[in-house]
Amino acid sequence: MKQDVKIAVIGLGGVGGYIGAALADTYENVTFAARGGRKESLEEKGLILHSDCLGERTVHPKQVVESVRELPAQDVIFVCVKNYSLEEVCEDIREAAGEDTVIIPVMNGADPGAKARRHIGRGTVLDSLIYIVSYMDEAYEVIQKGDYAHIHIGLENPDRQERDMMNEAAELMRKAGLDCRIDEDIQKAIWKKYSLNCAFNVMTAYYSTDTEGIRGIPERLADFKAILYEAREVARAKGIDLSDTFLNRQLEHFIKVQEPDASSSLCRDMDAGRRCELETFSGYLVSEAERLNIAVPVSERYYEGLKEKQIQPEGR
Numbered sequence: 123m124k125q126d127v128k129i130a131v132i133g134l135g136g137v138g139g140y141i142g143a144a145l146a147d148t149y150e151n152v153t154f155a156a157r158g159g160r161k162e163s164l165e166e167k168g169l170i171l172h173s174d175c176l177g178e179r180t181v182h183p184k185q186v187v188e189s190v191r192e193l194p195a196q197d198v199i200f201v202c203v204k205n206y207s208l209e210e211v212c213e214d215i216r217e218a219a220g221e222d223t224v225i226i227p228v229m230n231g232a233d234p235g236a237k238a239r240r241h242i243g244r245g246t247v248l249d250s251l252i253y254i255v256s257y258m259d260e261a262y263e264v265i266q267k268g269d270y271a272h273i274h275i276g277l278e279n280p281d282r283q284e285r286d287m288m289n290e291a292a293e294l295m296r297k298a299g300l301d302c303r304i305d306e307d308i309q310k311a312i313w314k315k316y317s318l319n320c321a322f323n324v325m326t327a328y329y330s331t332d333t334e335g336i337r338g339i340p341e342r343l344a345d346f347k348a349i350l351y352e353a354r355e356v357a358r359a360k361g362i363d364l365s366d367t368f369l370n371r372q373l374e375h376f377i378k379v380q381e382p383d384a385s386s387s388l389c390r391d392m393d394a395g396r397r398c399e400l401e402t403f404s405g406y407l408v409s410e411a412e413r414l415n416i417a418v419p420v421s422e423r424y425y426e427g428l429k430e431k432q433i434q435p436e437g438r
Contacts, residue, residue: 126151127294130190130218131183131200132211134160134169136256136387137228138202139264140271141300143171145200146181148298154183155190155214163262173256173266176299195220198291199245201227201238205402208234212241219245224291228252228273230323230387231402232316246287249308250275251315255384267381272301276308313362317353318372321346323388323403324424328431330393334382345420347373352418353407359414392431400428 131142132155146152146169154164168182187193191214199219203211208229215238219225223245227234235249252273256266275291277284288304295302305311325336325346336342350373354364391398404425411418 127198128194128196129153129198129200129294130155130193130196131202132190132215133201133203133207134164134264135202135258136264136266137252137254138200139169139171139258140173140176140254140256140266141200141202141228141252141273141295142183143169143173143179143181143264144176144295144298144300146183147179149294150184152183153190153193153196154186155188156186157188160258160262161186161188170261170263171266172263173271174268175266175271175301189214190218193218196223198294199223199225201225201229201234203229204397205229205231205234205399206397208237209241212238216242216244221245224248224287226250226275226291230319230399232312232406246284248275248277248288248291249312251312253315255381257385257387257390267384270301272303274303274305274308274311276305276311278309310362310364313353313357313360314364314368314372317350317357317364317369318376319386320353320403320407320421321349322376323386323399324349324421324428326386326389327392327398327400327403328424328428330389332383332385332389333376333380337377337380343377345424346376348420349424352411352416352421355416356407356411356414356418359416360410392428398432400425400432404428 128151129145130153131138134142134154134156164186168180171179196218225245225247227238228250235247239247254271255268258264292302292304336346357364388398388403407421408425
């Protein structure tokens with residue numbers, strides 16, 4: 123892909139900040155879309171990244187805008203917002219997407235690609251996911267921890283043109299030092315991550331804790347495993363087979379490898395009293411289970427508990 127490729131990154135938090143830093147450090151025509159204090163910080167001091175994978179970087183994009191509505195048609199648009207903001211952002215993207223634009227929602231959840239396709243109605247929306255531990259601190263600096271940060275992209279039954287677009291998008295990211303992989307079965311890849319997130323985000327948020335606060339307590343670890351396997355049963359009912367071998371590997375990684383102080387976005391948002399992705403990580407799973415007549419008692423218990431926690435007055 124040409125050096126002056128027009129790239130926009132929407133949402134410059136932990137994920138978007140990591141991706142945006144790599145892209146803006148490599149390509150000359152990168153635009154960041156952000157609002158409020160985040161936008162002011164980007165304009166004043168650039169995007170500051172502290173990364174175990176990419177090192178220390180401070181980058182300055184070509185421009186920072188409040189909305190991609192302000193932009194001409196882009197070649198590639200990365201969407202890294204919270205799931206509850208996707209529909210609103212899609213309205214803006216429609217103005218900045220041409221028929222040849224590649225749109226990559228690198229977001230939480232099982233269905234952001236399908237939602238984006240439905241709401242944007244133009245360009246080519248790739249399905250994607252990222253495995254990363256990253257967050258934005260109070261100074262708007264992005265921290266990425268651990269020796270992994272890999273992005274997966276794909277489409278179900280792509281035609282030749284779509285496959286070429288995927289290859290170009292992957293090459294664009296790899297040139298910037300991002301670990302990008304094309305998945306032939308992207309829905310299975312998405313549910314592999316989603317099943318883990320249903321357990322990790324929900325459990326850490328419920329107990330306001332980190333990895334060690336779950337795996338170090340047998341009763342909590344048992345519930346973590348139960349949610350992981352309940353998500354697997356919902357996936358199976360949708361025609362997506364996650365094997366016992368895979369789930370056991372996920373569990374082993376969580377117990378033996380994952381950073382002990384790693385927390386989740388859901389935990390951080392709920393603890394701070396911010397709008398959060400509870401419906402993404404728990405509500406969606408519970409509603410899909412009900413639709414498919416799958417029993418998910420542990421997921422239901424934590425979902426109800428987290429809904430109650432959301433509405434508790436301060437000090438309780």
